[in-house]
Structures are given as structure tokens and as C-alpha cells.
Amino acid sequence: MQTATAYVNAVYEKACQKDTEQKEFLQALKEFFDTITPVLAQHPQLIEENILERLIEPERIYQFRVPWTDDQGKVQVNRGFRVQYNATIGPYKGGLRFHPSVNQSIMKFLGFEQTFKNCLTGLPIGGGKGGSDFDPKGKSDREVMRFCQSFMTELQKYIGPDQDVPAGDIGVGSREIGYLFGQYKKINSYQAGVITGKPIPMGGSLGRTEATGYGLVYFANEMLKEANQSFKGQRVVVSGSGNVAIYAIKKVHELGGTVIACSDSNGYIFDKNGIDVATLKQVKEVERKRLTAYLEKNPKATYHEGNVWQLEANFTIALPCATQNEIDEVAAKHILAKGVFAVVEGANMPSDLAAIACYHEAGILYGPSKAANAGGVAVSALEMSQNNLRLSWTLEEVDEKLKEIMKTIFLTCRNTAKAYGVAGNYLSGANIASFLKIAEAMVAQGVV
């Protein structure tokens, strides 16, 4: 039989030949494969089952046309996707992203990551992802509504509370989820559990809006405790200024840290006394303006064009919460030179492979996205539970469950890494623990 290394290399080579252009997808595979080779050496039956080749192939991908009419009466066309990656441990579950960069590679990398993330939550949810190259920026509410209605007119054929349950991601917040769910109900019937992140009066869960950002900080806090550290007195930089970033900043401040900078896709603000969350929420959630509008309300802050990871000031903790590959090798080296001892990821795959190698080489704490940002999908699964039970938990109840889930994910990563001889490597811990559970379930279900 092939050795584990030869098997992993062969599967990766084949993927590279099949999906040559899909660089984000291949990157996600490489990051994963590098950590699980030793596990395959211990479980040769998984090689016999050809588990990797089965696991990396999405169960199915839908791609569809999304025509809609803009405010000038002109017909526009976008491309829609839903990747149903893996439903071995539960219905497909994962967000929808509306951003001009969306393509099949990005959808596949996100669906692949989601499969393992969802498994780490310990809740019965499989992995999926979807979205469109539609750009909500600069569109009126009515344009966004018409787009969402057209998108859902097609998507509704493929989803259901026990089949596939979408939610939000970049560019999809409660406004979009409201329009999407409204159209689903018009075509079908009221089935609350068909989508999560719903506005509260439509069956949403308290705490879902905050869950990814809060969960990230709960996870980071567990990492810090393990290293006899805390958020108290830390100078923190958060990239992005959207849903994940805003609630991560809020929770860091509650735990005694100071977030001195955050960003959008054009530039970043530096506010040495700490980002004012109320102002940020007003600018981003209510007015939907660029970050420069923050300065009108907080003139002591400064605005700089470019990537926040070029910040001149020193800081100790980095929480990337914007997008994939925002930290490359140059940015990682800059971050390390500024005194950072922990990078914990709110965005999906924000560090490229060279950046991750820099963290490992420097021996800093590194919390990988599939573990650290799982709080959002975990509370989405709690929303599904509440919808099924036809009841609503209080914010305190949801937050308590989220804290417990994030602590358990941390312990799973920590204990698995230790058991496989890579103590402190939470990336390996996350990959190995979720891989073993899904692989075992896939073997149990037969070759399907």
C-alpha cells in the first residue's frame, strides 16, 4: 500500500491538475493536507477507503443566472452559486457571500473550510457555502431587494430546513436575509429553519449578530489563558469593520483590551485611545458609509490608505476579520516586528500559507479560522434548534451556550494537538479532530 505521504501528494497533484485555476481552493487543501499526513499514517484504512479524494470533492455545485432590474430600469445579470459540500453529519450549512470577487474557487474553499468548522462545533451540521458576484455597495435598498428575490427564486429549489440551510457572510447581513427569507416564504411556506441570521421578529436568534465576533474573542481568551495571559492591557488590531470586526472590537474592550485600529477595503483608522464602537456601528451598520466617515465624529482618529497590517504603531494581538489572504509573508513579518504574540482569525483563511509558516517559526499563538470563527455558525445551529422547538432563548442563554461551545472547540484543538505530538499547534488540532470525525462517519455510511 502507498505511504501516507505518497497518497496525500498524489491526491493533491490530481486536484491541482483538475482545478488548476482554483488557487484559493488549492491553498485550503494544501493547508489541510500538510497537517493530516501523520494521522493517515496511523489510520491506513482511511487510505484504502480513498477518503481524501472523496472528501475534497463537493457533493454538488449549483451555478445559476440571477437577472434583476436596477433603479434605472436596466436589466442586470449576476452569477449565483451554492456549493453543497458535505452532508455526512448533518444538513449542508454555511453562509452566502455577495461580493464582486465571488467565483467557484472562492465558493469551494469556503465550503471545504465550513465542513470542518461545522464539525468542530459539535452540532449536527454539514458544510456548504454560496453567494454571488453581485456587489451590494452603492445599491439602493430596492435594488438589493430585487436582487435577493431573484437569487432566492432559484436557490429555493435546493434548500430546506433538513436539506441545506444558508445564512450570511460578506455582504449579506440581516437586511439581505430578510429579503431572501421573504421571497422563500412567498414561493413556499413559512419554514423558519430554512435560513439563519434572520431578523428577530422573523424567527431569528438573539445573539446571532454578535456571535462570530464574540465567539472569536472567547476562543482567543481561552488561548491566552492557556498561555497565562489575558486581554487586559493588550493593544489589539482588528482588520475589517463589518459584522465580525465590530463585535470582536466590542468584546475585546469588555475584556480590558484596547483596539487601536480597524479597516475597510480602502484604508484604516488609527485611534490610539480605542475605537469607539458606537460611532463605528453608526457609520457601518446604519449609514453604510466608508470608514472615513468615522473621522467626522471622532476627529482625534487618523485615516490611512492601504492595508491595516502596515500600521506603524506597536500592538500585541492581531484579529484579522476582513477577508481571505489579507496577511501575506510581508504583512506577517511586519506584524511580528510590531510585537504581536497572538494572531487569531475571524475571517476565513485570512493568512496565506507563507504567513502561517512565519507564525509557526516565530512560535507565537495562532488560532486558525475554522476553529476561532465557528461561533457564528454555532449560533446559527442554535437558531435552527429554537425554530424547531418553536421557542426563543434569551440573549444571556445564547451567549452562555456560545461561550461553552467556543471553550469546547478550544479544548478539542488543544487536546488533539497534544495527542498527536504537536502540542500548541491549534491548526493541526482543529484539522485532525474534525477530519477524524468526518472520515469515520463517511466510512460508516459506505461508498456513497
Ligand SMILES: NC(=O)C1=CN([C@@H]2O[C@H](COP(=O)(O)OP(=O)(O)OC[C@H]3O[C@@H](n4cnc5c(N)ncnc54)[C@H](O)[C@@H]3O)[C@@H](O)[C@H]2O)C=CC1
Ligand atoms: N458573518 C459571519 O457570521 C461570519 C463571517 N466570517 C468571515 O469573516 C469575514 C468578514 O465577514 P463579515 O464581517 O460577515 O462581512 P461584512 O460584509 O459585514 O464585512 C466585511 C468587512 O471587511 C472589509 N473588507 C473586505 N475586503 C477587505 C480588504 N481587502 N481589506 C480590508 N477590509 C476588507 C469590508 O470593508 C467590510 O468592512 C469574512 O472572511 C467572512 O467569511 C466567518 C464566520 C462567520
Ligand SMILES: O=C(O)CCC(=O)C(=O)O
Ligand atoms: O451561520 C452560518 O450558517 C454560516 C456562517 C459562515 O458563513 C461561516 O462560518 O463562514
